[in-house]
Amino acid sequence: xxxxxxxxxxxxxxxxxHNYGKIKNADGIGNVGxxxxxxxxxxxxxxxxxxxxxxxxxxxxxxxFGCVAAIAxxxxxxxxxxxxxxxxxxxxxxxxxxxxxxxxxPIKMHCSVLASDALVEAIYDYLSKNKKEISQDLAVKHERIxxxxxETEKRYKDWTDMEKKMLG
Amino acid sequence: MDYGAATPVDSRVLKKLxxxxxxxxxxxxSLHSFGQEAKAALEESRDILADLMGAKPxxxxxxxxxxxxxxxxxxxxxxxxxEKGNHIIISPIEHPCVGESAKWxxxxxxEITKLKVDQYGLIDPxxxxxxxxxxxxxxxVMHANNEIGTIEPIEEIGKICREKGVYFHxxxxxxxxxxxxxxxxxxxxxxxxxxxxxxxxxxxACLFIxxxxxxxxxxxxxxxxxxxxxxxVNISAIYGFAQASLLCKKEIVKESKRLxxxxxxxxxxxxxxxxxxxxxxxxxxxxxxxxxxxxEFIEGESLLIQLDMAGIAGSTGSACSSAKLQPxxxxxxxGLRPQEAHGSLRLTLGRWTTSKEIDRVLKVLPGIISQxxxxxxxxxx
Numbered sequence: 001x002x003x004x005x006x007x008x009x010x011x012x013x014x015x016x017x018h019n020y021g022k023i024k025n026a027d028g029i030g031n032v033g034x035x036x037x038x039x040x041x042x043x044x045x046x047x048x049x050x051x052x053x054x055x056x057x058x059x060x061x062x063x064x065f066g067c068v069a070a071i072a073x074x075x076x077x078x079x080x081x082x083x084x085x086x087x088x089x090x091x092x093x094x095x096x097x098x099x100x101x102x103x104x105x106p107i108k109m110h111c112s113v114l115a116s117d118a119l120v121e122a123i124y125d126y127l128s129k130n131k132k133e134i135s136q137d138l139a140v141k142h143e144r145i146x147x148x149x150x151e152t153e154k155r156y157k158d159w160t161d162m163e164k165k166m167l168g
Numbered sequence: 169m170d171y172g173a174a175t176p177v178d179s180r181v182l183k184k185l186x187x188x189x190x191x192x193x194x195x196x197x198s199l200h201s202f203g204q205e206a207k208a209a210l211e212e213s214r215d216i217l218a219d220l221m222g223a224k225p226x227x228x229x230x231x232x233x234x235x236x237x238x239x240x241x242x243x244x245x246x247x248x249x250x251e252k253g254n255h256i257i258i259s260p261i262e263h264p265c266v267g268e269s270a271k272w273x274x275x276x277x278x279e280i281t282k283l284k285v286d287q288y289g290l291i292d293p294x295x296x297x298x299x300x301x302x303x304x305x306x307x308x309v310m311h312a313n314n315e316i317g318t319i320e321p322i323e324e325i326g327k328i329c330r331e332k333g334v335y336f337h338x339x340x341x342x343x344x345x346x347x348x349x350x351x352x353x354x355x356x357x358x359x360x361x362x363x364x365x366x367x368x369x370x371x372x373a374c375l376f377i378x379x380x381x382x383x384x385x386x387x388x389x390x391x392x393x394x395x396x397x398x399x400x401v402n403i404s405a406i407y408g409f410a411q412a413s414l415l416c417k418k419e420i421v422k423e424s425k426r427l428x429x430x431x432x433x434x435x436x437x438x439x440x441x442x443x444x445x446x447x448x449x450x451x452x453x454x455x456x457x458x459x460x461x462x463x464e465f466i467e468g469e470s471l472l473i474q475l476d477m478a479g480i481a482g483s484t485g486s487a488c489s490s491a492k493l494q495p496x497x498x499x500x501x502x503g504l505r506p507q508e509a510h511g512s513l514r515l516t517l518g519r520w521t522t523s524k525e526i527d528r529v530l531k532v533l534p535g536i537i538s539q540x541x542x543x544x545x546x547x548x549x
Contacts, residue, residue, distance in 0.1 A: 040544075
């Protein structure tokens with residue numbers, strides 16, 4: 001077969017995505033992206049503890065609407081985050097995601113940002129719901145994501161209203 | 169099933185071309201016998217293309233691509249007629265080579281008006297009539313749309329232009345050889361045709377220019393093609409284009425009937441088997457080989473790659489698959505929202521598409537759609 005625009009690893013994740021689906025009674029949920037731009041990602045996390053009593057991501061699942069890169073990065077970040085402490089997981093960078101996939105076409109790099117943003121949002125959701133301490137680094141990231149979301153919503157008001165209705 | 173993007177060269181054309189690149193290589197401008205043999209092949213090709221659309225041979229010029237023909241039509245007419253006026257009317261669903269040429273002309277002081285289309289992509293000829301003013305020099309509306317397959321009321325638009333004394337150009341890259349065209353009856357002044365959409369080789373296209381039309385060349389050089397397209401003539405490609413045209417003409421009625429049946433089988437099957445599927449374009453006034461859908465909660469690039477893995481080629485108007493990350497201007501013009509355009513799939517049939525292949529698509533596609541919906545947050549519980 002002719003080499004396509006995506007690497008073998010990207011295609012492997014796309015063909016058989018890891019950890020997709022919902023977690024019922026998830027401890028945290030991260031919603032990012034929007035339908036107008038073509039990518040909507042939702043990450044569910046379940047929190048547990050490791051031997052040192054640190055909180056870790058015990059389980060993680062994704063639901064994604066989007067292109068091959070969006071689906072592959074969603075799948076990749078679930079692999080990267082599983083078992084990590086919350087602190088470690090919140091620091092997973094887009095470079096780490098791209099590296100784990102081999103490579104991404106330059107025009108698709110924003111999909112990797114989306115995946116790390118989704119994880120930040122899920123962790124933030126868990127910490128804030130449980131009134132736990134939120135590091136400054138995480139708070140800054142959350143604010144940036146929230147601000148971007150607000151701007152997109154303003155720009156595409158009619159369309160994002162419809163999306164919310166569809167997501168329920 | 170992406171014959172709308174490109175067609176393979178028919179083996180019968182290849183056979184006719186057999187000795188061309190190595191033996192009929194002469195420069196058509198040379199007076200020796202090598203040159204004259206190429207010249208004879210060029211004129212034979214011109215006769216064939218003229219005959220295909222009811223034109224005179226001297227009204228056909230050959231170019232390198234449909235993009236070039238469309239550039240020549242718009243820019244050539246604009247600059248040759250700027251004494252008369254600076255106003256040009258185009259449709260909003262033209263191929264980018266027309267849309268971008270118009271945009272560039274706008275930057276050169278021409279005024280561009282875009283028509284509206286209805287939900288099927290159809291132009292209302294009455295709107296053309298209303299928009300033509302004293303300064304209008306050209307109307308350009310494509311014959312059949314490359315994405316959604318809608319066939320425009322060219323004859324009526326041409327009639328209005330004729331009555332108003334305005335040149336009328338139509339881009340027939342998708343329709344020439346598929347739909348019978350008569351430039352006289354259809355009141356066309358300029359028409360673009362493309363070899364690589366009708367089983368001819370790439371690198372050849374034509375522009376019909378009605379005798380007496382005021383037009384400037386956009387290239388300047390040695391006077392080939394009546395001075396309108398100087399460049400050494402690509403005789404192999406042009407001769408192949410002509411041979412491909414002969415085959416299209418011979419088979420046009422039968423092939424169109426066959427493809428229409430396959431197309432309708434595909435459309436009916438998809439709509440029946442896949443929940444949340446919609447047809448883009450007109451149900452009847454559409455190219456015999458074009459089916460275009462959009463699916464709820466589906467992103468087109470993922471869909472295309474899944475289909476590709478199953479050995480089925482298609483195309484999409486999704487932003488995620490375009491170099492500019494913009495959804496298709498055609499789908500937006502017919503009223504689709506960006507999130508709907510994301511879920512579009514175009515399947516275009518051709519000379520070697522069989523009923524079995526349609527069955528295969530109908531078998532594979534529903535599974536792919538539900539698999540993608542399964543991992544999406546929009547799935548129904």
